[in-house]
């Protein structure tokens with residue numbers, strides 16, 4: 001198998017239009033899974049043309065090329081895994097392998113235990129989707145979204161009775177295109193640091209980290225959130241890292257003032273995911289991620305500019321989240337819905353599969369700590385509102401409840417109420433769908 005690289009597609013995709021020289025990392029990647037394969041010359045030339053090219057990159061490539069697993073042993077491989085994500089179907093000269101998967105355990109073994117991921121399936125050049133990925137009709141609801149009005153996103157700034165300083169502050173980002181871009185670059189830099197420092201440490205020491213086998217909750221590789229509970233699998237891989245650097249993220253988001261009495265409840269733990277949705281042979285038969293709301297307080301999300309993320313507007317329409325250079329999306333999660341007593345409702349969303357390009361996204365889930373007990377903040381009841389969520393929940397129990405069930409919109413949100421969904425998109429330049 002030989003790969004050729006689409007130049008820095010990942011990065012260009014994520015932040016097209018901005019200055020690539022500011023991104024001295026995660027620039028190019030590529031690799032082979034077969035032992036005696038030569039690296040494509042173009043890739044090496046690209047590497048050496050880049051000021052970040054170093055012997056280390058070459059070494060990692062070599063290691064990568066002799067490594068039978070896509071993701072193994074060393075944090076630095078992530079960089080190349082990410083680089084490899086940018087291969088397009090026409091450029092990856094995939095062998096046609098006569099592999100058939102008879103039942104879900106074969107698939108699980110291939111993508112999870114053997115570390116190939118859905119990416120491995122995609123690279124086989126399958127002509128049709130394995131039946132385990134064919135989703136029932138109701139789960140593909142978001143694949144055929146209805147048309148939606150321009151700029152359908154309510155702005156947090158317009159909400160009355162805002163009591164959560166954190167959110168107030170983050171609205172400051174609106175209206176300044178430069179800071180979005182800067183933010184995005186910083187955000188990517190931060191992701192890279194996270195990858196190399198925290199995950200690298202764990203991976204070097206622990207080696208294996210498929211979700212079920214990973215000895216550490218801090219690093220996980222997986223495909224579906226709850227594969228055992230799902231009727232059908234999703235066309236997506238993810239790498240997930242516990243992230244210790246909340247303050248940095250807040251700084252990047254221009255949050256200068258935090259109500260410290262609420263800080264741990266709102267922002268006590270963080271997880272960064274790197275999601276990869278490979279080209280899918282039958283995108284209309286499956287989904288990237290089924291409909292769900294996040295269990296987080298807020299999810300800060302960067303996505304590649306090929307689109308694919310939909311949010312539910314009301315009970316029967318889905319909106320394609322607009323794309324814009326360097327924009328980020330912030331989704332309200334269930335924990336904030338509970339703590340704000342329903343002033344901010346978590347947003348139901350899903351990702352469609354794509355038949356012509358690989359999609360990548362990087363959500364940061366900002367959560368309460370697992371041991372925190374969450375219920376409506378007294379401040380959210382200060383105007384005499386009745387507590388909608390007076391049941392005190394251990395956040396860990398809440399999250400466990402979510403991850404044990406199949407994704408099914410907001411049904412798993414035990415605190416569901418009929419209110420407007422809210423998504424913030426910091427793009428102010430385009431509203432094209």
Ligand SMILES: O=C(O)CCC(=O)C(=O)O
Nearest residue numbers: 275289303309351361363
């Ligand atoms: O990839 C995306 O844009 C969204 C992913 C997502 O919803 C999730 O990981 O919870």
Ligand SMILES: [Fe+2]
Nearest residue numbers: 292293294349
């Ligand atoms: Fe999500």
